[in-house]
Amino acid sequence: MNPRRKQRLTIALAALVLIGGAIGLMLYALNENIDLFYTPTEIIDGKNGQKPYVGQRLRIGGLVVPGSVSRDQESLAVIFKLIDTGPQVEVRFNGILPDLFREGQGIVATGTLTSPTTITADEVLAKHDEEYMPPELAEKLKGIKHVKPSEAEY
Amino acid sequence: MWKWFSQYAKPEKAYQLCGTLFRWFWLPSLLLILVGTVWGLVFAPQDYQQGDSFRIIYIHVPSALLSMSAYVAMAVAALVGLVWQWRTAYMAMIAIAPVGAVMTFIALFTGAAWGKPMWGTWWIWDARLTSQLILLFLYLGVIALYSAFDDKQQGGKAAGIMALVGVVNIPIIHYSVEWWNTLHQGATITKFDKPSIAPEMLWPLLINLLGFALFVAAVSIKRMRNEIVRREIHRPWIKSLFLENEK
Numbered sequence: 308m309n310p311r312r313k314q315r316l317t318i319a320l321a322a323l324v325l326i327g328g329a330i331g332l333m334l335y336a337l338n339e340n341i342d343l344f345y346t347p348t349e350i351i352d353g354k355n356g357q358k359p360y361v362g363q364r365l366r367i368g369g370l371v372v373p374g375s376v377s378r379d380q381e382s383l384a385v386i387f388k389l390i391d392t393g394p395q396v397e398v399r400f401n402g403i404l405p406d407l408f409r410e411g412q413g414i415v416a417t418g419t420l421t422s423p424t425t426i427t428a429d430e431v432l433a434k435h436d437e438e439y440m441p442p443e444l445a446e447k448l449k450g451i452k453h454v455k456p457s458e459a460e461y
Numbered sequence: 462m463w464k465w466f467s468q469y470a471k472p473e474k475a476y477q478l479c480g481t482l483f484r485w486f487w488l489p490s491l492l493l494i495l496v497g498t499v500w501g502l503v504f505a506p507q508d509y510q511q512g513d514s515f516r517i518i519y520i521h522v523p524s525a526l527l528s529m530s531a532y533v534a535m536a537v538a539a540l541v542g543l544v545w546q547w548r549t550a551y552m553a554m555i556a557i558a559p560v561g562a563v564m565t566f567i568a569l570f571t572g573a574a575w576g577k578p579m580w581g582t583w584w585i586w587d588a589r590l591t592s593q594l595i596l597l598f599l600y601l602g603v604i605a606l607y608s609a610f611d612d613k614q615q616g617g618k619a620a621g622i623m624a625l626v627g628v629v630n631i632p633i634i635h636y637s638v639e640w641w642n643t644l645h646q647g648a649t650i651t652k653f654d655k656p657s658i659a660p661e662m663l664w665p666l667l668i669n670l671l672g673f674a675l676f677v678a679a680v681s682i683k684r685m686r687n688e689i690v691r692r693e694i695h696r697p698w699i700k701s702l703f704l705e706n707e708k
Contacts (some may be wrong), residue, residue, distance in 0.1 A: 316544045319625060327629045334633070334640075342642040343587040368642055405581030407510060416643050432581045435510060437646040440659040441516070445509030 315335040344368035344415050347389050351424065359420055366417045367396060367426055368434065373410040389414070400428040407433035470547040472536040472689045473698045486679035493672030501665035508662075517575045519666055523673035525568035525639060526651065528596060529559030529631050531677055535603070536628045537623035549685075551617025552692065554624060555607050556685035558679055562600035569593060580644055588637035589645035599627040613692065 308315070334341070344366035350359055361363055369389030376387040381400055396421040398416050408414060408431065418428035501519035508515035542550030572590070573583045581626040584590065592648045603620045605664045610616030646693050650656040656663055 313545055319540060319543050322622075323625060323628065326616075326626050330629050330633075338641075341640075342590050343585070343644055344640070368644075394562050405579070407579055409510075432585070432644060433579060434644055435579060435651040436648055436657075438657040439508050439511075439515055439649065439662050441506035442509040443659070444659055 346391040348391050348393040350396050350420070350426075351394045354361050358440050361422060363420050364418070365426075366415055366418060367398065368413065369396070369414040371408070371410050372412050376410055389416075394424075397425045398428050398431075401424065402429070402431070404413055404431055405433040467545075469553070470545070472549055472552075472693050472696075475552075476686060478687045479682045481600065483679055483682045483686070484494065485681065486675045490672050490679050491666050493545030494676060495672075497665045497667075497669030497672050501662075505662050505665055506659070509672045511579055514575065514578050517571050519669050521543055521568060521571040521575060522650070522666060523670045524564045524571065525593070526670065527673045527677050528561055528564035528568050528593075529634060530674070531557050531564060531681070532596065532600070532624075533628070533633060534681075535561060536624050539624040542617055543621050543625065548614070548692070549689070551607075551613070551621065552688040553681075553685050554617065554621060555604070556688050557681045558600055558604045558607070558620075558624075560681050562597060562604065564673075564677060565597040566601060569597065585644050586645040588641045589634065590641050592637050595610040595630055596627075596634060599623070599630060603627075630640060657676055 308334050310333060318354070340452075345354060345359065345368070347367065347369045349397055350365075352358070358373075369391045372388040372390050376385065378385045384399070385401075385404065386397060388397050390396075400416065400418075405414075411426070413433055413434040414433045416426060416428035417430040417432075418426045421427045422450060469478055498519060502516050505516070505519075507513055535554050535639075538550045538553040538557065541547055542554060568671075572593075576585070577583050603624050605618035606623055607613075607616045610619065635651070637643060638645055649658050650663070650666070658666070690699060
């Protein structure tokens with residue numbers, strides 16, 4: 308390689324490393340703001356030493372605690388609890404739940420913290436995992452029986 | 462090796478190579494996409510929790526993966542253009558750019574169509590979706606910058622720098638679902654573990670992946686051939702080529 312090409316290669320690679328480093332540092336500094344949601348543990352114990360305050364708009368993501376879903380018979384109002392590894396947070400929602408909403412399913416809810424452990428949500432989104440398998444296999448492997456939302460008992 | 466590779470700095474040699482590769486790629490790519498899509502959409506079993514909606518994976522995942530691979534290929538061409546100043550490298554770069562942009566758009570579009578029934582929303586500003594949208598803007602930026610110059614060598618240089626800088630976005634897209642809490646699920650097949658998808662669902666996906674890869678390659682190669690002819694139209698070798706074809 309002749310010296311001029313070598314110089315150009317060095318400049319190009321140095322620029323790439325510098326810009327990559329700069330963007331890396333930026334993302335590192337923004338780290339907590341890029342997260343889409345708080346987990347229930349982070350709502351109760353705080354994230355990076357900062358606890359969300361009552362009245363703050365936020366997103367929460369966690370698994371619906373089995374047996375915690377209670378629907379109002381008269382309206383669309385629904386109350387359920389979310390959990391990740393520790394404490395549970397209650398979510399109140401009045402609206403149409405996504406098809407994938409089930410007990411044990413991961414969901415993301417946007418809303419306002421109305422008490423330290425309660426969120427009043429105005430949007431509930433379902434999160435699904437990266438595993439795909441036929442229903443028979445899922446039943447054998449994980450003991451999950453697929454129930455269509457219209458046939459669910461809750 | 463390098464000597465063999467560097468002969469393609471000559472437009473004439475590159476033109477011949479593109480012709481050969483295109484003949485190998487286009488038919489298999491269409492056949493693979495046909496087989497993979499029909500298999501995936503009709504014969505693969507339903508998913509245990511998403512039912513039939515998961516089938517959009519057979520378009521979504523190949524286009525998303527190819528949008529990133531095409532970007533890396535484009536950036537490598539840009540690097541060769543910037544350092545060794547091959548004219549053909551910039552031609553390759555600009556040939557790939559619109560193809561990659563279309564793949565990015567397909568990934569975003571099918572993702573939105575998948576997100577609405579499953580997540581409950583078309584769009585959400587989570588790290589994976591946002592970084593993929595930035596990828597689309599990077600492609601469009603490269604195309605716009607290249608076309609803004611009358612001198613194509615200058616335009617290639619400017620667009621090449623942009624393409625090269627944008628490479629930092631590729632690992633961000635890939636690892637966004639691991640680094641941050643996102644609504645988008647984690648990787649199913651592009652990881653070192655065993656793919657977390659049942660084999661009878663995986664096969665059509667792999668076939669479609671290969672089909673999309675060959676398709677992107679074939680279209681890019683065809684575009685590059687056209688670009689070579691457009692830029693070299695006054696060179697004697699092109700003239701003799703066309704005279705030969707007329708005989």
